[in-house]
Amino acid sequence: MSPRIHDLAQPFTIGPRVRHLADYADSGQALIEEQVLGVADARVLFANYAAIRADFGMLWGSHTDTSSHIEIDHWLLDNAAFISSSQAAAQGINTPIALDSRRASAWRPPRYGRAAVLCLPSSDQVLFDIKGIGVPPDEAPVLPHSNGLLTLAEAMHEVLMEHLVLAAMTHAKEAITPLPTYAVIDLGFDALWHDGRASEPAVLLLRRPCTRPRCQWQRYWQGAELAGALMQAELRLRRYGLTASSCGAVRFHVSRENGKLQVQRDGATLKVNNQVTKRLEQMLANNQGKPLVIDGVNVQLAGESSAEPLQLQIMDFGRYRFAERFDHHLYAWIDADYQNLNGLYMAPDHLQYIQPDPLLSLAKAVEGTAFAALQQQLRDFRQKPGDDDLCQAVRAALEEACRPLRS
Structure with a gap:
């Protein structure tokens, strides 16, 4: 029987990765250890x-054929197929989880x-960010x-966007690169919703391990x-019809109610200082008094x-x-608190406010x-779990997008 071939075979960016747990401490990120259970x-x-192979050449060398894929798959499962103890004990959140005898530190x-x-077992050598x-x-x-879970649809969205961002920024000759995904692992159980x-x-989504800037994991001054x-x-x-900031996750509504400035996020009223108030008042005036919808830039950084x-x-x-x-x-x-609304702004009529290029947009x-x-x-995954069908579908979607x- 021929081995399964599920190589995503997509470009990625060569770059540094976290190699030891101490690297997180060096960046100020305190780690909390726990035991996880084998799935x-x-x-x-x-x-x-x-x-x-690029990141773990000491284990797998630089072979380009498929002869080592099965070995790599076993290695991925042995070192990454785990679930937290709280998740395994939860009721009504997911279908039953089949556990094995393996235990590991995370x-x-x-x-x-x-x-x-x-990490590698009994070691401080970091393998994956999962x-x-x-x-x-x-x-x-x-x-x-x-x-606590990541669904297959969510993981596919992340993988698609990762590679579309890389393709777009490579085309633009920009040094903006996505953190590479190593693999996606099916855990064999399902997330439940109870809402229809x-x-x-x-x-599981396995990524290159990285540190993050303090301002993105703590309320810490980000700076201009x-x-x-x-x-x-x-x-x-x-420019390429992609956005990290338009889904509404960090969205503010600014209007004038009964003669007073009102700032809201997710239905809650926010207080802002006098300097920010004056700026928002001017932005409202520039918008002919019509309410403003303000999207916060939600680009997440690594390294x-x-x-x-x-x-x-x-x-x-x-x-x-x-987005089109x-x-x-x-x-x-x-500021450290993004809800202070003290920062840089750009209005839709600004000369540098970019709309998608119709010839280049991936939307x-x-x-x-x-x-x-x-x-x-994705809809048929549990009913028709073809060995390589999903991988080929992802590759085809990226090729078409x-x-x-290339034109």
Whole structure:
């Protein structure tokens, strides 16, 4: 029988990775250790084997054939197919989890609600940053938004956006690069919703381990330079019909009610200082008094960053979206508390406010036949778990989506 071939075989960026747990401490990120439990029914859905070989050459060398894929798959499952103890003990959040006898240590950097770092056994040598491993041991999963799991559809969205961002920024010759995904692992159980939605396969997303700037895991002053760099990254993405900041996750509404300025986020009224009030008043006046919708720049960073020249490594693509037009004001905060609304702004009529280039936009990808076929694969996944069908569907969707960049 021929081996399964589920090589994503997509480009990736060569770059540094965290090698030891002490690297997190050096960046100020305190780690919390816990024990995680082995999952018996896990399987590798696909992997970007070239990225794995590039980062773990001491284990796998630089072979380009498929002869080592099965060995790498076993290694991935042995070292990554785990779930947190709290997730395994939860009731009504997911279908039953088949556990095996394996136990391992995992470490959580700050704000890693459903992610953790895993090492080589009995070692401080970091292997993976894993998303979807479940909630920490001192928490219980809560539906619908804090269930501790990553669904297959969410993982596919992240992988698609990662590679579309890389293709777009490579085309633009920008030093804005996505953190590479190594593999996606099916955990063999499903996330439950209890709100009419069908259950969805739970998976793990294995990423290159990285540190993060303090301002993105703690309320810490971001500063004008980094705020400007993040604004520029968002604008460069928008040229290609991509955005990290338009899904509404960091959205503010500004209006005048009974003669007074009102600022709201998610229905809650916010207080801002006099300086910010004056600025928002001027922005309202420039908008002919019509209410403002302001989207906060939500580009997430990994590793070291540079504003001049612009050089960023970005990660966490779950909130990235396609868009054919942008109409909201854009805001990148300077203060530690982004809800202070003290920062850099750009109005839709500003000369540097970028709209998608119709010749380069990737937003039409969602209308393509390959994208529709991928969505069907996701819906039918548990009923038709073809060995390589999902991987091929992802590759086809990326191939179709990136055609504007090759014409």
